Amino acid sequence: MSITNVDLNLMVVLHTVLAERNVARAADRLHVTPSAVSNSLARLRDLIGDPLVTRKGRGIVPTPRAIELAPRIAKAIGELESALLAAPFDARTCTRTFTLAVADVGQVTWVPRLAGAMMNEMPLAHLRVVGIDALVSLGDLTSAEVDVHVGIPSKDPGLHAQRLFQERSVLVARRGHRILDAKPSRRALGELRHVRVDMVPGKNFRDAFAATFAKAGIARAIVMTVPTFTTAAEVVARTDLVTMLPTSLFEAKGKSLGLRAVAAPLPAHGIELAMCWHERTHADPAARAFRDLVRRVVGESTP
Structure with a gap:
């Protein structure tokens, strides 16, 4: 006998009849x-292939086969009910693994604070952080990864998004770079050689701050492409190349790397960053608690 051929509602009926030992009372309980x-x-x-019950007066008497089945059916129904009636979410006892996808800028500027908050509020949970390249390879938010x-x-269907903050950009060069001697002209800016960030080649995760030069009508001479902003910052710190960095990363690492902001006549440009998640986790209490934690930590880490 295959379980796929069994109407499980019949087991609920048998369980109730055996508990009540009366067909009428079982019917009343089952509505x-x-x-x-x-x-x-x-x-x-x-x-x-068994009578299961026989009538005795106004009640019923189970057969030996029914008596054998009764505790097993009762246990199975009890476990199913427990599974469906989830206990209230408790962050202190949650043992889930939560996977966060974020670019290297967030990994440097606020993920360490998130780790501390997780240890305090979800001490048994596991935090897994992946980059944007992994986000793409894992199937984006449509996967369970x-x-x-x-x-x-x-803007893909089935996704939710909540705005977090606006990240602005800054043009940076190493300490002692000639571009820092005076306020640069448009011509001097056009002669600079740039490091570009391309997080996932062939995908829509290129350097979003390139629009700053595009808005100014100044062409960028790209001589190097790297996958992260932190790599771009390290390269610029050791060469005469320049790059556009998110302001948050520049404030966090610029001084230690010896980077300086270029006082360039460029239009202000920022990008809206948001927290995104899939509909499949929208109502899940644990996932919702994790999103609340991320939202709070990012809010505390940004001006």
Whole structure:
């Protein structure tokens, strides 16, 4: 006998009949008619090949086979009910693994604070942080691999997005670079050689701050492409190349790397960053608690 051929409602009927030892009381408890209970028992007799119960006065008497089945059916129904009636979410006892996808800027500037908050509020949970390249390779938020993405919001169907903050950009060069001697002209800016950030080649995760030069009508001479802003910052710190960095990363690492902001006549440009998640986790209490934690930490880490 295959479980796929069994109407599991019949097991609920048998469980109730055996508990009540009376067809009428079982029907009342199940909110059906006595004839419906009798029909279900008839189907079970054909399925199992046993009478299951016999009448005795106004009640019923189970057969040996029914007595053998009773505790097993009761246990199975009890476990199913427990599974469906989830206990209230408790962050202190949560053992889930939460996967956050974020670019290297967030990994440097606020993920360490998130780790501390997780240790305090979800001490048994596991935090997994992946980059944007991993986000793409894992199938984005439509897969079950990633819970939250913080970055440029996607407009794909089935996704939710909540704005977090606006990240502005700054043109940076190493300490002692000639471009820092005076306020540079448009011509001097056009002669600079740049490091560009391309997080996932061939995908829509290129340097969003390139629009700053585009708005100014100044062409950029790209001589090097790297996958992260932190790599771009390290390269610029050791060469005469320049790059556009998110302001938050420049404030966090610029001084230690010896980087300086270029006072360039460029239009202000910022990108809206949001927290994104898929509909599949929207109502999940644990996922919702994790998103609340991310939202709070990012808010505390940005001006």
